[in-house]
Amino acid sequence: MGLPVEVAEIVGETREWEGRRWFPPGSQLAVCLSGGKERLADLTDGELLEVAAAARRQTSWAQARELAAIAELAGRRADGASEDDPRVLSAHESVTDEVAAALAVTGNAAATLVHLAERLADELPGTRQALEAGRIDLAKARVICDVTENLFGDVVGRLEAVALEKASGQTSGQLRRRVTRMARRLAPDAVEERKRDAVRGRRLEVWENPSGTANLALCDLPPEEVHAIYNKLSAAARGLKADGDPRPLGVLRVDLAKRLLGGAEFPDSVRALLAEAVEEPPEPQPADDVAVPALAAMVERRLAEVRARVSLDALPAAVRQTARRIHDDLAERRDAVCRGGEEAHGRPGYRPSTALRREIEARHATCVFPSCNRPSRRCDLDHTIPWRPGSTCRCNLAPLCRRHHRLKQSPGWTLHQIWPGLLVWTTPAGAWYIVRPDRT
Structure with missing residues (x-):
């Protein structure tokens, strides 16, 4: 099938990108941008900048589609949400x-995307249209x-x-x-009330870098205190x-x-400022x-x-059933592996031993x-299959933060531990996510 007339005209010109700043994002622009990398070498400097600007417009269009979805x-x-139940997460x-x-x-990050998507859909239609048209970026x-x-x-x-x-x-920024x-x-x-609300929620945050x-x-x-x-x-x-x-300022x-946060007095910190050595983090232990x-x-x-042979409507139930069937098929082998460990397969009580907790947190x-990035030491040690009939065992325990502990119990979500440390999540839409152990 030939290119659309508009695209064919652009491709046919000697300098196909020069002066094309008006070209709107969408499927036709995607065709223009899909040329091989080697074609960029034939473009002028001005055309290269037009390509970069066009790619940014196309990105904005794609992000608008993402948020709309x-x-x-x-x-x-939200339409299918039931009455509030403190044992499960809300629909939102x-x-x-x-x-x-x-x-x-x-x-x-997901909460930010959902909030932005809902605001663009309901309260900021002009912003949504500008993003889709490529006039602004995300x-x-x-x-x-x-x-x-x-x-x-x-x-x-206004x-x-x-x-x-x-x-x-x-x-x-501007x-x-x-x-x-x-x-x-x-x-x-x-605006002042919003500022006071934010100050009431002041906090100390920690995050790791690559x-x-x-x-x-x-x-x-x-601001004045900062x-x-x-x-x-x-x-x-x-x-x-x-x-x-x-040293730099x-x-x-x-x-x-x-040093001040460590408890030293200000004058002492100024007089006794010393460089501190940074310890190398231990190498992660791979699963073997x-x-x-x-x-x-x-x-x-x-x-x-399963996804290839069932309809989209039937996919969520089919995926959940298949994950359950895999879990059940491996039951005998899984139990045998657990019985071979130092600790017997399953414990009589609800709470795991200290040694078992350390093993799960290391896994x-x-x-x-x-x-989720919450450290396992700050999570619940959850029974994947609830205790009784589920056992307190390495093949039925996994760290879940309180939020995702509740998510596991929410409608449409399932979690199966098909092998010690190897878990499968299924979502209300029929997607699945396989979580592997950091070490076994």
Whole structure:
């Protein structure tokens, strides 16, 4: 089949991308962008920038589709929600974890996506249309969503209109400053109340970096307090630099703050600032049981066969039944493996021994939900099959944070431990996620 007329005309020109800034995102632009990498070498500098800009427009269009799909799914789950039950997650929490698993993102990232999707669908239609048309990117859509949060309807509409006037030519930082100034003029009381709410939720956050280091942050403090702390550390750091300390100001600020948080007095910290050695983290211990990758591949193959032969409507039930059947088929072998360990297969009580808990926590360093990073030592040690008939055993225990413990009990979700440490989640939509042990 030939190309559409518009696309054929573009491809036929000597400089196909020059001056094509008007070309809208969508299926036709995808065709234009699908040329091989070698074609880029034939383009002028100006055309290369047009390609980069077109690719960004196409990305915005795709992200708008992603958010629209999430909003539609959230609406369906909300329509089918039953009465509140404290033993299970709400429909909104459940769909958030469903999105987290499907997109392989953290629960916080999924919650942000669901919230943004719902706001664009219901309260910010102009922002949704601008994102779909490629006039703004996802970062700018988030800025508009953030600044208009918890404001009245007419103010939201006016702020959105003001934001979109110049958003295409602004960075996200420029857009945020402009719209924030307008929000303070239009709804000063609401903006101040939002600030007070945020301060009431102030917190200390920790997260790890790809480099093996970690970050510590004080979040949602009043700006004047943050600047006062920063300025005090900066003044002390500049004093150390003036006395001949060769380290950068940023390093000195961090080392001062670290000593102060450790309990040292400020004058003592300034006088006795010392570099601290960073210990190398231990190497992770790989799983060495050859049965685990083979079983995981078998599960993936059998579930894929189900997806290939059943209709979409029947998929969720078929996937759950297949996962259950695999679990039951392996029961005898699984029990035999457990009986071969130092500890007998199954314990008489509900609570695992200290040794068994350590084994389970070593097997999974984090909660076993696919996108969760909560350390296993801070999780519940959950019986995959509830205790009685389920046993307290290495083949029926896994770390689950409190949120995903409740998710496991929510409608449409199932969790099977088909082998010690090898778990299969199935979602209300019929998707599945295989979780392997960090070590066996």
